[in-house]
Amino acid sequence: MAGAQNDGLSVAERRKRKEAERQAASGSATGGAEVAITELAHNPRNARESLEQIEGLASTYATVGVLQSCAVVPAETFRAAFPEHQAEIANARFVVIGGNRRLAAARYAGLEKLPILVNTKAQTRRDILIAAATENLAREELKPLEELATIEELKDVLGTYDAVAQQLGKSPGWVSQRRRLHNLQPEVREALETRADGMTIELARELGRIKDREAQLKAWQDERRLAAQRAADPAVKNQSKGKTAKKKVPAQGGPDTKTTELDAETKARREACALAVAANECDPTRAFIIALQSPVAPDEAIALASHWLVEAGGSAAGLHLSVLAAGDGSAEQRQGALALALAHCELHLTRTSGRDTAHARAFVDWLETHADYQPTDDAASAAVA
Known part of the structure; x- marks a missing residue:
């Protein structure tokens, strides 16, 4: 049977599911009960600069109530971690670290209670900052410059941007992309x-x-x-520098084939490649060497690599030569290089149906080592034939 990654979910959806499972397994949140809104205080350290467009949300809440709980920490814990915000917390019982916009909309709607989940693990300044950032980023509630401010605040606490990426469950390339906004x-x-x-x-x-x-x-x-x-004029095409028309993701049998569907094994391999690109943490050396011995049409490889990069939340611009001419070896470029190498390997394997056994064996071994890929018995036998 193909690897567990072949479950129909996108990379982003799988990430969110794993994060939810991790939090549930760690017991980091308890409760689920409702408390009076008067017992809740907004987080003074909230990365969102303004709680905008709450009127529409308030209208919904007035009709059906608030269905998603707010993540909170006990007020005494927050006061101990951030004594400079004593006055802003006042006599609240809890401080909202995930759901400040929900709290504002509920107040606007005149609700008396809100459902909450109490985070019992976040005890220190560092813990609370990380928990709040994770809540906001997981729900995509921050604007780009607010994401940047969150990253910089966490960097002051954690010491390095790599540590920030690790704590947020993001790739170093994701952090690097947002840091560009400084410029x-x-x-x-x-x-x-x-x-x-x-x-x-x-x-x-x-x-x-x-x-x-x-x-x-x-x-x-x-x-x-x-x-x-x-x-x-809709006829005007995208003429942006460094951008090209979107290429179709290559089918399994090659550019001249009429077959567009991928078989289960190929889907599992490509999902494993997408996850490896998204993580961008493995040693790519072997993949590069295998790719150099994989004759594939460049445009097809770029199309498949671009698909993986965009799915990982990044940009395919780093694959364009006009951008690489002024490159600085950033994490984003390393991610692009990995995606392109894996695309060459994957396309060569599908085009040859494993007949190039040395290549197939080396590529499958890399996926098993770095991407938690498990081939079917038939695929494994073909790779070592």
């Missing part, structure tokens, strides 16, 4: 904050690569002009 000029930051036409988080990260102020502003104005042209 944004004020005008570009404002465009990102206000979600100006043409601005996306992916574009902001790419603009963050440009250190020169005038060059960055010009690149942003060019993108904004193109966005306006596309809005006015």
Whole structure:
């Protein structure tokens, strides 16, 4: 039977499920009861700069109530960890570390009680900061610049960005991408904050690569002009520097085949590759060597590697030569190199159906070692034939 990763879930969904299972197994939260809203205080350290657009949420709560519990810590624990916020906590019984927007909307709706989950594991300043960051990031409740502020606050506590990534369950590349936002000029930051036409988080990260102020502003104005042209005329194509038309993910049998469906074994291998790319933590040396002996059409490999990178929450821009020309060997580029190497290996294996037994054996062994891949009995036999 194919590996456990072949369960129909995306990489992001599997990550969230594993995190939920980890928290449940650790017993990090207890409760589930309702408490009076008057007993709850907002987190003064909340990364969200404003609790906006709560009116619509409040309307829903007034009709059906609050279905998702707020994560809280006892107020005495919070006061001990953050004595500078004594006055803001006042006489509250709990401090909300996950669900501050829910609390604001519930108050706006005039509700008297909220369901809570009490985090009993978070006892120190460090624990509470990590717990709050994990809650917000897991629910994707933060804006990009708020994510950046959270990363920097945790770095002050944990010492290194690698430690931040580990604690948040993210890859070093994910942290590195957001740190690029430090380089944004004020005008570009404002465009990102206000979600100006043409601005996306992916574009902001790419603009963050440009250190020169005038060059960055010009690149942003060019993108904004193109966005306006596309809005006015749908026939205008994406002309952004460093971007190409999205390529179709290669099918199993090759570019000339009529077969588009992947068999269960290939799906399991590709899911294992996607997970390895998302983690970006293994030694890629063997994969590179195997890939160099895997003749595959470059465009097909780039299309498959790009798919894995985007699925991991990153960007495929690092695969473009125009970006690599000014590269600095970042974690994002290492992730791109790994994705491209695995794409070469995987496509060669599917094209040859394992007939290149030396390649198949080496590639399958790498997946078993680094991606928790378990081939079927037939696939294992073919790889060692």
